Amino acid sequence: MTIFRYLALITLVVVLAACSSAPKQDDGERRKAAETNTSLGREYMDRGQNEIALEKLKRAVGFDKTYAPAHTMLGVLYESIGQTKDAEHEFRLAVQYDPKDGDVNNNLGAFLCRHGKEAEADPHFVTAIEDPFYSTPGIAMANAGSCALNRGELDKAETYLRQSLKYDQRMPAALLPMADLSYRRADYLRARAFLQRYEAVAPASEESLSLGFRIETALGDEESARRYRDQLRKIDPTG
Template sequence: MRLSPLPLLLALLLAACTSTQPRRTVEGRSPAEINTELGIGYMQRGMLAVSMEKLQKAIRQDPQLPAAHNAIAVLYERLGENDKAEAHFRKALRLDPGFSRAHNNFGTFLCRRGRWPEAEAHFTTAAADPLYPQALMALANAGICAQGAGDLDKAEDYLRQALNHNPRFAVALLQMARLTLARGQYLRTRAYLQRYQEVARHTPESLWLGIQAERALGDRDAAASYALLLRNKFPDSEQARLLREQNRHDGNGR
């Protein structure tokens, strides 16, 4: 059975919050904080050159602002300048060891480089912060990363932790579907996908998982329904390409 590649770890929303107390403007934010927020906004819109200008200015204005270093690290990774990205992630965490957003982002960075043990430490630090609003995302990222590293037991443990906190957490439900499919536990895959469908819309990934699980279970009608949705809703997706390839191999033509 052929699976699509593991998805990239979830992109995390950046925020320009900081535990430091730099000089404030009338609006309550320092110039460096304002430029950090602007830089993040431009990055989210794909205006990377302007984002870099704003974030570099923020760091010149306040070299001790952890949020600016975290944001520019994310930008450097997007630009493929990984050494600079890592240096700024480490700088952000030296300035604020409790900066959970930076721990989560740095964990994501390390996981993409295949450095799972290092990534795990940062994910678990972020997940343990009761004030971090994306703690469940950190657990999900840990699960995705562990699965990519081939540690399926640990992946399931992290995803279960996330679902224990929120049984309707769509990200963890989808990843548990992927994990159980990899283990050949097709009835569990079906169950997780059913739970996922109750809280989120189908994606190419969820439809592809459904096709594989239902074919393995021998439910041709259910598999065909998933396949029809995949072809109609996401015809240009990698999963639709895999479906066409699989059907050609099986002699189905479509």
């Protein structure tokens, strides 16, 4: 073996050794780049600059396709612009890459519930609630309660919603469904009380005003019912 071939082999060994150790550094750098681009994508979404947000989020998954928050944000963005198939694909990828994470499971569950797949949504809410590192289990409980309410499972819905309110008594996402649930049970005074609690912490919406009108009509309070109806007409003059 000539000295040059010997040196070449040594050089090759050194290069291969460097290549074998480089991915660990590259993985960390790629994850950091994915995190940065996901954060930027979220900021651009908040500003309504969806095209730039989409570019940043796609870049994030390009750096690290296993970074679940990037897929979740892509799901949120796609759903906001009506691309529900793409949104579902991204939400599912997020859970695939981080199956025990509370945030990604809650987001997939909420998406499924919004799109008529309530039964499939519930296990994801359960996973979110059981994640000890998930900082907002009360939100997942509220979402699970609303989803059960949509299925007509009133007892299950009440259990979830009351658990949510133990975390935060002022949570709008639990108070409004509790008002609706109470109305469905013909417990109109309790429905009114929950709706008033909701109105104290959240702006009026078409859903809350419509529920208020129905509650006050059921209670025979014509003046209050008329106020809700008038507010509804400001939102939708044709309604």
